[in-house]
Amino acid sequence: MTEDLVPSLGRWRLWEQFALRGAGFPADGVLRLAPPGLAEAADKFGAGEPLDGPEWTGFARLFADAAVATAHTLQDIARTPAFREAVAWQNRPVLASGIAPFLRWTPSADSRSSMPRQREELVAHYWQRFCVKNDTIGFFGPVGWGRWDSATRAVAVDPGAGLIAESTVYWATWGIDALAKTLDADPDLREWIAPRRVPFLILDGDRVRVPGRRAQPVSAPTAAVLARCDGVRPAREIAAELPGTDVPAVLADLVARRWVVWHLELPADTHPDRALRAWLETVGAPEPRRRGLAALDRLERGRAQVAAARDVDALVAALTGLEHDFTELTATAAVREKSASTAPCRALVYSDTRRSATARLGPAMLEALRPLRLLMDSAAWLTAELAATVREETGRVHDRLAAEGPVDLASFWFACLPVLHGAARARAAELQGEFARRWQHILAAPPDARRVTVTSDGIETAVRERFPATGDAWTAARYLSPDVLIAADGTDAVERGDFALVLGELHLAANTLGASLFTHQHPDVDELLRLTDRDHPGPRLMPLLPKEHRSRLSARVRHTLVRPQDRQVALADFAADPARTIRSADATVENRAGDLVVRLPDGSSFPALDVFSHVLTTLSMDLFQLLPTADHTPRVTLDRLVVARETWRLPAADAEFAEEKDEARRFVRARRWRTRLGLPRYVFVVSPTESRPFYVDFDSPVYVTILAKALRRLARKDPQGTAVFTEMLPTPEQSWLTDAENRRYTSELRFVAFDTSAGYPE
Helix, strand or coil: CCCCCCCEECCEEECCEEEEEECCCCHHHHHHHCCCCHHHHHCCCCCCCCCCHHHHHHHHHHHHHHHHHHHHHHHHHHHCHHHHHHHHHHHCHHHHHHHHHHHHCCCCCCCCCHHHHHHHHHHHHHHHHHHHCCCCCCCCCCEEEEEECCCCCCEEEECCCCCEEEEEEEECHHHHHHHHHHHHCCHHHHCCCCCEECCCCEEECCEEECCCCCCEECCHHHHHHHHHCECCCCHHHHHHHCCCCCHHHHHHHHHHCCCEECCCCCCCCCCHHHHHHHHHHHCCCHHHHHHHHHHHHHHHHHHHHHHHCCCHHHHHHHHHHHHHHHHHHHCCCCCCCCCCCCCCCCCCEEEEEEEEEEEEECHHHHHHCCCHHHHHHHHHHHHHHHHHHHHHHHHHHHHHHHCCCCEEHHHHHHHHHHHHHHHHHHHHHHHHHHHHHHHHHHHCCCCCCCEEEECHHHHHHHHHHHCCCCCCCCHHHHEEEEEEEEECCCHHHHHCCCCEEEEEEEEECCCHHHEHHHHCCCCCHHHHHHHHHHHCCCCCEEECCCCCECCCECHHHCECCCCCCCEEEECCCCCCCHHHEEEHHHCEEEEECCEEEEECCCCCEEEHHHHHHHHHHHHHCCCCCCCCCCCEECEEEECCEEEECCEEEEEHHHCHHHHCCCHHHHHHHHHHHHHHHCCCCEEEEECCCCCCCEEEECCCHHHHHHHHHHHHHHHHHCCCCEEEEEECCCCHHHCCEECCCCCEECEEEECCEEECCCCCCC
16 A cells, blocks of 8 residues: 655645546537637638638638538537536526427538527537536536645546546525525414524623614513524524423514514525524424425425436436426525625526546646745745734724723624724735736836746745745635646656646635535545644634625635634524524633633634634635736746636727628637737637637637627627637646546646744633
8 A cells, every 4th residue: 555645735734535536528629619610711711711612602601511511510519418417417407498409400502590509609609618617516516636646756547437426415504594484484383483682782781882882671471582592593492491481482583673684594504404404303383384394395305306316318317307396395486686785596406516537646636736836935925914913903893892991792793894894905905906016027028018927936035035935814814726637648758757747726715625516526534624623733713604695615625624622703694503603792802911712601712813704715815916907917827737727808899800791701800800819729818708718629619609708798888898718728728537448628726824833821
């Protein structure tokens, strides 16, 4: 048995485990949509050359034939069961409204009217996502795993059997919450629900205080009920303890005052159905319990049928049946409307899978990753500087509150909100700009450079000077999560040393492998918890978060590496397990030798900055930007690690080809535009009008059309709007990850790096 590496990059210790993120369809799938020879034929019409005459007529005929052939190829793709299944998970109505009529159509030059072309683009758009986007969801974005191994020189892959090792269908939290709300309305169940005080309410004898308001006297019966609203005792038990009090009436008044929450709440969890079942089992009334369990069992049978579906037709039928049952039981729409206030998961259930392939990395790969050390050291400067600002501003808040007496955490938290949404946010924006300017000075890239190559040794002194170690940050900021891609023609090329590394993103202040979507696809989650124990031998204080919030928070991305010894503090009205949660009103904030600490009721204390950790991580996670924003920034290579891809920011209104209605002319003019600007064949495009980045191959007419439409939408919405074009690196031909049939997939390695330097309290 080989001995695993414990890899380190300076002060940063890497976890021995890393995630292998990748697409679920082979990378070369997108190349099927680039007709052979068409790009070369188009390029014969040089800049300024008229697009007419006999030669143009011949090209137009060639283009029309290629368009029909591409339509047939797209139909072959759309007919593939795996493609249709992936679309069913993403947007099931599209199968009937877009895919089915597209497959009934017979492509020909005369029949390619507007609607068939739109359906071609629909299929091509999904196809690029499934083939070249390293999304992590379902079998079309399975979670793979790997480890460091001293017996491996650089990289090795065990493809396993098939693409998927394991697949699980999970409930979206909101769906089970909807059932809980329905059960909550059942009067026979309501008395079994435990009311609880909101976490920021302070009860002192017969007086009640909430942050920012004067204390209010309450009656003795009200105080007695409030004291028993602990989230553990059901309402019927409180009524039994206070026989002379109309407990339901008092509770209704307390709910109206927003001092108490009295409804069926489920903890934020990957398995909300289990929590609901556990609560129903506590209900002592047989018939109400039976009704509740029957409703949950009905939905669970539907979820099981979805999980058991083995083809797309069975999947569609199972999803349809589940949605019917859900709506019948809850009188709630089975798919949420897309809005800025909802988390990404809009369907009732989602599927996450574990990839069969596993990878091993060895000492040669660790050596190639050495440049990451300087990048991570500079990133630590970002979080330390942000922490210094928040520490100073919240210190002033505490001084003001402490002048009137002891400071409870609830009052401190609410008083600090203007800091978090004001000074902290402004400082984060300043730091991002300053960070990029400092790196620009270090790299000293010549104006108009397209390639900048530097060595770690050559810039290390400058990095130390520009990004000095200025202090510690919050506990979560000890983690960085870099995404690294390998550009190579297979693992043999990597072993020969014929490869390059590419930094995708560097996520600050977060162990992103702690998210549910990763941990629940790991074959041994206890191993991840042991790595967490090594990083944090003692308990951590962690703010309790809402179940979901826009794109940043949902059940899939919720941090799940929370251990029994870790303490969670409820700052606002968020559902939790009362036995493991401290109310903010029950904790105090103290100044100890110039450092603010939170003292819990048991006497333990933690850095006060950790209370703001989620907000601070949200502010800092995407701050890492190596170069200032400009119309063009070069590819930057540090040793053999590409740390910034070449990027263009281009006005949509200047892309004249986008307005061209004739497909053949649009294709030629797009290629002229691309040549003039020096864009590579493959790019990813980010536009304010598009929901996510999308892939473009300038050799593919259908992807040029998708680009043209996106640019038109942007130009019409904002005549000054710009789209960001970033070179695709690695390209589809540089995919090294293979399956058992030797098909290649795009992929990236997500590492966890932990700061072992002194200065952080444990």
